[in-house]
Amino acid sequence: MGGKFNWQKFSNVDINDDFFDSLKSDYPEFIDWFVKKQREDKNALVYNDDRGIGAFLYLKRENVGDDKSEIVIDGVKMPNIPRLKIGTLRLAERIRRQRLGEGALGVALWYWRETKYDEIYVTVFEKHIELINLFERFGFLNIGKNERGECVYIKSRKCLDCSDPYKCFPFVSSDFE
Numbered sequence: 644m645g646g647k648f649n650w651q652k653f654s655n656v657d658i659n660d661d662f663f664d665s666l667k668s669d670y671p672e673f674i675d676w677f678v679k680k681q682r683e684d685k686n687a688l689v690y691n692d693d694r695g696i697g698a699f700l701y702l703k704r705e706n707v708g709d710d711k712s713e714i715v716i717d718g719v720k721m722p723n724i725p726r727l728k729i730g731t732l733r734l735a736e737r738i739r740r741q742r743l744g745e746g747a748l749g750v751a752l753w754y755w756r757e758t759k760y761d762e763i764y765v766t767v768f769e770k771h772i773e774l775i776n777l778f779e780r781f782g783f784l785n786i787g788k789n790e791r792g793e794c795v796y797i798k799s800r801k802c803l804d805c806s807d808p809y810k811c812f813p814f815v816s817s818d819f820e
Contacts, residue, residue, distance in 0.1 A: 646692025716787035782810030
């Protein structure tokens with residue numbers, strides 16, 4: 644049976660679902676982070692079907708208000724400008740290759756467009772080849788590694804590749820607002 648994406652409060656998502664096991668393995672602080680997001684009343688885009696959670700997307704506005712997030716790439720600090728971070732994008736194996744990842748990433752990119760921020764970025768370990776391919780298909784560029792050893796992929800409004808509709812998405816051209 645088909646599933647569906649919904650925005651849900653972290654507090655309504657079961658952190659004990661097997662779906663989160665790989666995130667807990669990759670990030671020892673994941674449970675603490677998740678509980679913090681519950682306390683902060685944050686939302687995530689969650690895909691559920693009859694087998695449980697199939698996809699999870701969390702977006703974070705950085706360097707706005709009290710948040711002074713810092714990106715360090717290969718030992719060099721990036722300028723502290725407002726950015727949108729794809730804090731979590733995970734797809735269960737059973738739903739991969741069904742274009743649901745494209746849909747979730749599309750939601751993130753449309754949200755980024757609405758923020759008017761120049762940049763959106765994500766960090767990902769090299770072992771997640773399919774996920775990296777998805778980000779690269781949509782125009783994200785690898786700019787190096789953070790202190791944790793994750794690759795940092797960034798997409799900038801100032802450097803859109805409009806030769807390919809995927810890479811330019813959600814814009815039609817670099818002049819289009």
